[in-house]
Amino acid sequence: MAVKPENEAELSAGVAGARGPLRVQGGGTRGFQGAGELLETGGLAGIELYEPGALTLVAGAGTPLAEIEAALEAEGQRLAFEPMDHRGLMGTGGEPTIGGVVAANVSGPRRIQVGACRDHLLGVRFVDGTGQVISNGGRVMKNVTGYDLVKLMAGSWGTLGVLSQVSLKVLPKPETQATLAVEIADAGTAVRALSAALGSPFEVSGAAHAEGQALVRIEGFEGSVSYRAGRLAEVLAPFGAVREVAEGAALWTGIRDVLAFHGVPGDVWRISVKPGDTAAAVADFGTGQIVLDWGGGLIWALVPEGTDLRARLRVPGHATLVRAAAGTRARIGMFHPESAPLARIAEGLRARFDPRGIFNPGLMSAPVGA
Amino acid sequence: MEMPLPDPAILAKKSSLVERLRAVLPGDAVISDEAETRAYECDALTAYRCPPLCAVLPSSTEQVAAVLRICHEMGVPVVPRGSGTSLAGGALPTADCVILGVARMNAVLETDYNNRFIRVQTGRTNLSVSGAVEEENFFYAPDPSSQLACAIAGNIAMNSGGAHCLKYGVTTNNLMGVTMVMMDGTVVEIGGAHLDAPGLDLLGVICGSEGQLGVVTEATLRILRKPEGARPVLMGFDSNEVAGACVSDIIKAGVLPVAIEFMDRPCIEACEAFAQAGYPMCEALLIVEVEGSEAEIAHQLGLIKEIAARHNPVELREAKDADEAGRIWLGRKSAFGAMGQINDYMCLDGTIPVSELPFVLRRIGELSREYGLDVANVFHAGDGNMHPLILFNANEPGQLELCEALGAEILKLCVEVGGCLTGEHGVGIEKRDLMLHQYSDADLEAQMAVKDVFDPQWLLNPAKVFPLSVSQARRAPRPAAA
Numbered sequence: 001m002a003v004k005p006e007n008e009a010e011l012s013a014g015v016a017g018a019r020g021p022l023r024v025q026g027g028g029t030r031g032f033q034g035a036g037e038l039l040e041t042g043g044l045a046g047i048e049l050y051e052p053g054a055l056t057l058v059a060g061a062g063t064p065l066a067e068i069e070a071a072l073e074a075e076g077q078r079l080a081f082e083p084m085d086h087r088g089l090m091g092t093g094g095e096p097t098i099g100g101v102v103a104a105n106v107s108g109p110r111r112i113q114v115g116a117c118r119d120h121l122l123g124v125r126f127v128d129g130t131g132q133v134i135s136n137g138g139r140v141m142k143n144v145t146g147y148d149l150v151k152l153m154a155g156s157w158g159t160l161g162v163l164s165q166v167s168l169k170v171l172p173k174p175e176t177q178a179t180l181a182v183e184i185a186d187a188g189t190a191v192r193a194l195s196a197a198l199g200s201p202f203e204v205s206g207a208a209h210a211e212g213q214a215l216v217r218i219e220g221f222e223g224s225v226s227y228r229a230g231r232l233a234e235v236l237a238p239f240g241a242v243r244e245v246a247e248g249a250a251l252w253t254g255i256r257d258v259l260a261f262h263g264v265p266g267d268v269w270r271i272s273v274k275p276g277d278t279a280a281a282v283a284d285f286g287t288g289q290i291v292l293d294w295g296g297g298l299i300w301a302l303v304p305e306g307t308d309l310r311a312r313l314r315v316p317g318h319a320t321l322v323r324a325a326a327g328t329r330a331r332i333g334m335f336h337p338e339s340a341p342l343a344r345i346a347e348g349l350r351a352r353f354d355p356r357g358i359f360n361p362g363l364m365s366a367p368v369g370a
Numbered sequence: 371m372e373m374p375l376p377d378p379a380i381l382a383k384k385s386s387l388v389e390r391l392r393a394v395l396p397g398d399a400v401i402s403d404e405a406e407t408r409a410y411e412c413d414a415l416t417a418y419r420c421p422p423l424c425a426v427l428p429s430s431t432e433q434v435a436a437v438l439r440i441c442h443e444m445g446v447p448v449v450p451r452g453s454g455t456s457l458a459g460g461a462l463p464t465a466d467c468v469i470l471g472v473a474r475m476n477a478v479l480e481t482d483y484n485n486r487f488i489r490v491q492t493g494r495t496n497l498s499v500s501g502a503v504e505e506e507n508f509f510y511a512p513d514p515s516s517q518l519a520c521a522i523a524g525n526i527a528m529n530s531g532g533a534h535c536l537k538y539g540v541t542t543n544n545l546m547g548v549t550m551v552m553m554d555g556t557v558v559e560i561g562g563a564h565l566d567a568p569g570l571d572l573l574g575v576i577c578g579s580e581g582q583l584g585v586v587t588e589a590t591l592r593i594l595r596k597p598e599g600a601r602p603v604l605m606g607f608d609s610n611e612v613a614g615a616c617v618s619d620i621i622k623a624g625v626l627p628v629a630i631e632f633m634d635r636p637c638i639e640a641c642e643a644f645a646q647a648g649y650p651m652c653e654a655l656l657i658v659e660v661e662g663s664e665a666e667i668a669h670q671l672g673l674i675k676e677i678a679a680r681h682n683p684v685e686l687r688e689a690k691d692a693d694e695a696g697r698i699w700l701g702r703k704s705a706f707g708a709m710g711q712i713n714d715y716m717c718l719d720g721t722i723p724v725s726e727l728p729f730v731l732r733r734i735g736e737l738s739r740e741y742g743l744d745v746a747n748v749f750h751a752g753d754g755n756m757h758p759l760i761l762f763n764a765n766e767p768g769q770l771e772l773c774e775a776l777g778a779e780i781l782k783l784c785v786e787v788g789g790c791l792t793g794e795h796g797v798g799i800e801k802r803d804l805m806l807h808q809y810s811d812a813d814l815e816a817q818m819a820v821k822d823v824f825d826p827q828w829l830l831n832p833a834k835v836f837p838l839s840v841s842q843a844r845r846a847p848r849p850a851a852a
Contacts, residue, residue: 054723152575224669339569
């Protein structure tokens, strides 16, 4: 049986009255099959406030991402952190919701320039494991009034509470973009090229490596973009012939959604490391197909089913299992193990926010097979 | 401002505490002489003072851990201190606490331009972080006004911002990792040179927690390549409303300046008298700065001037060279000094939705007349972070209390219009008792639950952030003396 509250009060009552585990779901585009009764947030929908002049938007957690993006588009604005659409990669249907994006801190290629989803999240309302409604942050750009539970909720995958409302910082959509490409086969050289671009003053908003090409994106006003494209071509010239890509926008959607792995069998891992460690990490994986984003700091790896890349990651960072058969997920878990003291803190926080352990039990804290 | 009474049992064991601290620290790193501890009796909120039991100045993470283990065992509260520049009393001691100053820990540990980060000990000052990467044309973005003196430790504790955070964000957006010592002496590493957390975003909740969850001893900070150039334009308007509308129009037009600073008439007059920057005498003044190459700057300033022109500015002045740019910023940068010369002042830090700017400025004017205290406004308009300066005479009995009452009214106003009590200074003791206007009991309970997990005995930075009435039950039962 599914529970689909239509407002925060119903959500609160539903959680308070729950007699067993709840599987919290926004649009269901990431295909989890966890235990427990399904709790859908899709009823908590609608944009509640949008002030383009203040760069802020407040919406119910179940609001479809598409609805938010359309409202922003009409005012020439956007969610700058560029959240990915998981459907192609996961082979799922459903409608991505803003709550789902926030709960997993989903951030795309522009993360290296403007920050992650959590950096654009100004406030949250959520219901904790006892049914208590809690508010933190607000709808202003700068806020140090009390502890920042907003960040804590972003990326907590519904294990601390169920989001009912989020407020976000939005940004102007630039006039135009340009994408430069250089043929580079190996990850190490590609990362050096991307680092050179990112270390320049030319405000790179995307730096990826896919299918043998290092890709660099810049955005802004027309004149500024063409000037910076010219200067960046000089920066990249030592790495090979630089050309401008015609269909840049579509290309970056493909990077964001990891188009290269759509429909290709295998497990997909998402690994975050220091860009300078990427080549070594990829060599240690010893298998699979690789796409790099975030200047090389984000590795997307397509590997044979059941491969546990966490065991092969020898540099500082972390690996998350994004796509795998339900059985593999259940067996090895999705997340990277934390150091003992941090795991203790995380468990302590979960015990306080969800004392009955009913939210997505085991999702973030599943024991990890060595 | 009410502070909890010191615990006589702790005061009584001062000598054994000092003896134990001396065993783990160099001789000059433990300050217990009553005259010398006075140096730590307050931070930049000088209206409140209280010498600590003693102060320690460790020079490594290991020493910090040793100090905290001792204090944890003996049940002694610890107040961490960066450079003591908090305007909110974030480092105000209690008489039964140990001040843990990180000033001696100011080394650069690692600089990595390819991966664009720097790792420093947190006693290092904000400006000297940028200084350490300047020769490669990099910088550390958050730039609080106190950047010459304030420490990264305090920046992390208060999630400090600055004039340029409209484009670059505040501390939390530029902090990649920390080494932190928990109250029981456990050293934890959170984040690092890679992005985002594998599990819960603990870094996010530590930043801005006012030193109540742990003592951050090392930090990995994002560094950025400097822009090719930057240039400000100065605009004067004959009303606050019009200037506010201009700010909103600039943002809506898709221009994202690095800074939009706003000054009202009382502030303009004081700055002009102090710094002679050549500001026009008008009701409201905006300084808008953009970055990029010469052509990019010209293009953006062209757009901004076009928008400004629609609002009939009484003055529109673009800096033609570095000297003129310097003069445009001169008045703004000396605003606090200028105020300090005329009067004692209290600097508030409420943040409001930008759309509420004209209304809030009008209400502040009314409240100012009601209380009979002048208020000058200087603030970061792009992100709605206001800095009303309430002028008063500290030597006149009753004026401080009157000033605090007016300050509380203004902050409540900020909350009423959808804003918050503090944008970048922190709650400290100053705004502690106003927290109930911003948050419900349940909201505060959730925040205190976080503190319970990190510091179960509530020994770190006591009596800050949460109203005393709300935290009473948690603070009261101190563990028995070891």
